[in-house]
Amino acid sequence: MTRTLAIGPYNDAEKQGLATAFDPVFLDHPGAIAGLDAQHRDLVTTVAYKGHSAFGAAEMGHLPQLGLVANYGVGYDSIDVATATARGVKVTNTPDVLNDDVADLAVAMLIMQAREMERASRWARSGKWAERGEYRLTRKVSGGRVGIVGLGRIGRDIAERLAAFKMEVHYWSRTEKDTPGWTYHPDPVALAGRVDYLVVALVGGPETEAFVSRDVIQALGPHGILVNISRGSTVEEAALLEALETGRIAGAALDVFCNEPKIDPRFYALDNVVIQPHTGSGTVETRAAMAKLQRDNIGAFLAGAPLMTPVN
């Protein structure tokens, strides 16, 4: 019997890769672990994890020999790392290989929202362009002021792209970073008050829950546009919805939501929001690289070699 479980919504290519390398048992969801017979569970040393369901003490408790949870994705907020560490379980993730895709999407979402590109597309496709003339004027992006909340690897990649649009870059981070002329703000409310666009690139998890608070959203103001490519949990969603519904901010561009994919239907009624279905890293090339890095971590663990990208 295999020592490896592969848990989550893997696509065919990913299943093939895992099957060839490790011949794991595939489970759709961590809730299915308890249904495995005890003899099998006692053998499992390795979990290849994907998805946003919680993987914590209960799940680990079913796998007494567990030594590695290899997460597919850079964000590992679904996994209870503190419990894993306490149990001697290593956790790995797939950083860096997805930075480009997430940054590309963030920049395009920001411009789409500011330039009203979805509405303009409908204007053209509905025949209104021919009947009623030019689409209304929108707002200029280049030369504007952007604030990055969380200047980790992805935040930096976003800032570097936006700098090529001649934007003035401001950021919040836990500590000031060595940056090329960007302005550090230790207070996220002050940051939001200084910029036209606020791009959230925080890690997920309890520490950043609702970090982009009602006060931050309020400070962004009626000209402000919020972009979130991190986790839905990092933004106080009730405050965001209210601000969007009442025009207290100009708009938002969101790849992530609380309770995704069953997102709050109030978002659907808004025409000042660009909605993407958490496709930040969703390209063929990047998902293949993430799957490979996950496999490489598992392979290293099983061979007793150093892990490629350990989290704990």
Next chain:
Amino acid sequence: MTRTLAIGPYNDAEKQGLATAFDPVFLDHPGAIAGLDAQHRDLVTTVAYKGHSAFGAAEMGHLPQLGLVANYGVGYDSIDVATATARGVKVTNTPDVLNDDVADLAVAMLIMQAREMERASRWARSGKWAERGEYRLTRKVSGGRVGIVGLGRIGRDIAERLAAFKMEVHYWSRTEKDTPGWTYHPDPVALAGRVDYLVVALVGGPETEAFVSRDVIQALGPHGILVNISRGSTVEEAALLEALETGRIAGAALDVFCNEPKIDPRFYALDNVVIQPHTGSGTVETRAAMAKLQRDNIGAFLAGAPLMTPVN
């Protein structure tokens, strides 16, 4: 009676600006010139021009004292400059002030098409995300190869932005330019064969008519995406439509079309095209800057001072 005619679809702010400065007579269309009485036409020295209707020998012939056609827009292909020059009429345009907006839109359209952002938005908003799961994987943009056709000011601004996406930049231009490591291709077909994305940033007019020919489109190939923010006339539209309909190229992102705004309805049936209603320069900030530059050219002309941005 005023010496100035303002011809074209000006918005309220633009009309106000022109009225305050020059108290012109406003005409919706150059065809209305002939309807002015001869005494008035004989006084006109200056035309503030906007729009895509032809302004040529017939129109100039109605205005014997005409000395300036000040175009609103960088592209002045609607104006017969050769005839203007022969008649001693100066032509001005509004270069540079719109480069940023056009480049911003080009980059966002490229990413929107590659990452299928409009379709993914519909996937989320229709509830399919909740019912059927993740949107399908798309293609990575960063690190790809882009070819710019026409490396003028706007083409260069697009290339500089895309370089920040770690893209390999290739270009065609009438002559090789001094560029930071970008690759020059004297043959547009060879250029199209080398790249994943082809961005058209040519000037309009008869010299570039269908420059992006059937052969260029064919060379771009089934993985290729065409972006056009220049003029519809620069692309052989019949060949483009065929290639999009048959999958001989992967997709297109178009801000300009032949016969716009009454564009070919075959475009509406395609889901591999991002359509924008010629909004390249369509922001409040940039249109105000264009209007000001047009007024500054007229003011200079009327004062006998050097023109700001002469074309001939």
